[in-house]
Amino acid sequence: MHELSIAASILETVRRQSEAHGGARAARAGLRIGGRSGVDTESLRFCFGAIAAGTPEEGCELAIDYEAEGAALDLAWVELEDQ
Amino acid sequence: MKHLVLEKKVLSENDRVAARLRERFAGHGVLCLNLISSPGAGKTLLLERTLERMPKGTRAAVLTGDIQTDNDARRLARSGYPVKQITTAGACHLDASMIERAIEQWPLEEIDYLFVENVGNLVCPASYDLGEHAKVVVLSVTEGEDKPLKYPATFYRAALMILNKVDLLPHLTLDAELAAGYAREVHPEIEVIRTSCVSGEGLAEWIGWIERKREEWVGTKEREMAR
Numbered sequence: 450m451h452e453l454s455i456a457a458s459i460l461e462t463v464r465r466q467s468e469a470h471g472g473a474r475a476a477r478a479g480l481r482i483g484g485r486s487g488v489d490t491e492s493l494r495f496c497f498g499a500i501a502a503g504t505p506e507e508g509c510e511l512a513i514d515y516e517a518e519g520a521a522l523d524l525a526w527v528e529l530e531d532q
Numbered sequence: 533m534k535h536l537v538l539e540k541k542v543l544s545e546n547d548r549v550a551a552r553l554r555e556r557f558a559g560h561g562v563l564c565l566n567l568i569s570s571p572g573a574g575k576t577l578l579l580e581r582t583l584e585r586m587p588k589g590t591r592a593a594v595l596t597g598d599i600q601t602d603n604d605a606r607r608l609a610r611s612g613y614p615v616k617q618i619t620t621a622g623a624c625h626l627d628a629s630m631i632e633r634a635i636e637q638w639p640l641e642e643i644d645y646l647f648v649e650n651v652g653n654l655v656c657p658a659s660y661d662l663g664e665h666a667k668v669v670v671l672s673v674t675e676g677e678d679k680p681l682k683y684p685a686t687f688y689r690a691a692l693m694i695l696n697k698v699d700l701l702p703h704l705t706l707d708a709e710l711a712a713g714y715a716r717e718v719h720p721e722i723e724v725i726r727t728s729c730v731s732g733e734g735l736a737e738w739i740g741w742i743e744r745k746r747e748e749w750v751g752t753k754e755r756e757m758a759r
Contacts, residue, residue, distance in 0.1 A: 455542055458542050462542075486685065487686070488659065522542045523539060523540065523542060525539055526535060527535075529533070529536065
C-alpha cells in the first residue's frame, strides 16, 4: 500500500526541517487528511512509526486533523523541541 | 518548542513533476488520459478496441503500467501505435516520475493522444497526479453498483466513468442506472458512457468523447498558438 511512500515523504520533510534547525528533534508533525484522499490514517501511523524507528525521528507523533470531505493530504506544521 | 508552519502538500514532489508534464503536454498539443480501474475491468481490451477504431493516421501512443509482465504492452503494440510498458515491480500505482522517464525518448510533438493505462487498482492511483488532462475510471458491470460509494477518492477525481462489459447485463442483476447514479452521488459532474468491447456498443461514443476533449482542452491552445 502506498501509505508507506507517503510516510516516507513525510519523514523526509520532517527530517529536513530538523536539519535546518540544528538537528532539533521533531516531537510532532501535523497532518491534514481528507476522506477523499484515499489514505488510511491508521495505516499511515503504522508505516510512519515503522520507518522512523531507529532514526532521529523515532517517537515523532503524527497529529492528524481528519476531514471527511475534501481530498487534502498536507503536512501543515512540525514541532521541534528546544535544544 | 518551536512550531514551524509548513502548509505543504505531502505529495508535492509528485505534484511538481506532474505540473512539469502537464506543461509539456500542453506545449506539444498532447491530450493525456489516465485510465484507472480494478484489475480485470477491461482497460486493456478497451484500449485495443479504441486504437483499432480511431481514424487512420491518428497520432496516438500508450503507456501501460503493471506490477509485473509486459503482457499488456505486447497486446497493445499489435495496434501499430507506439506503446511502452512501465513495470513498477511492486508499486501499486503509477507516479509522475515514472511517466516522465517513460516518455524521455518520445517526440511529444508527434503525439496527439497519450493513453496511460494505470496499474489495476481502484484505490492508490487516485492520489497520484500524472499530468493528465483527465482521469477516466473504468467500472465493469460485474463489479456491483456501489463501487463508486466504496471507492469515492477515484470516482470523485474522474471526469468520465466507463461502464464496461454491458453485453453481460442480461446475465447479471446489476442496475446500470443505479451504478451511474452512485457515481454522480460521489461526483455530480461525472460523465458516464456504457461500453462493450464484444458488441461494440458505446465505443463510437467513447471515441467521440476523446476527440471532443482534445478539441476542448488542447485545441484552444493550438488555435492560440496559430494566431
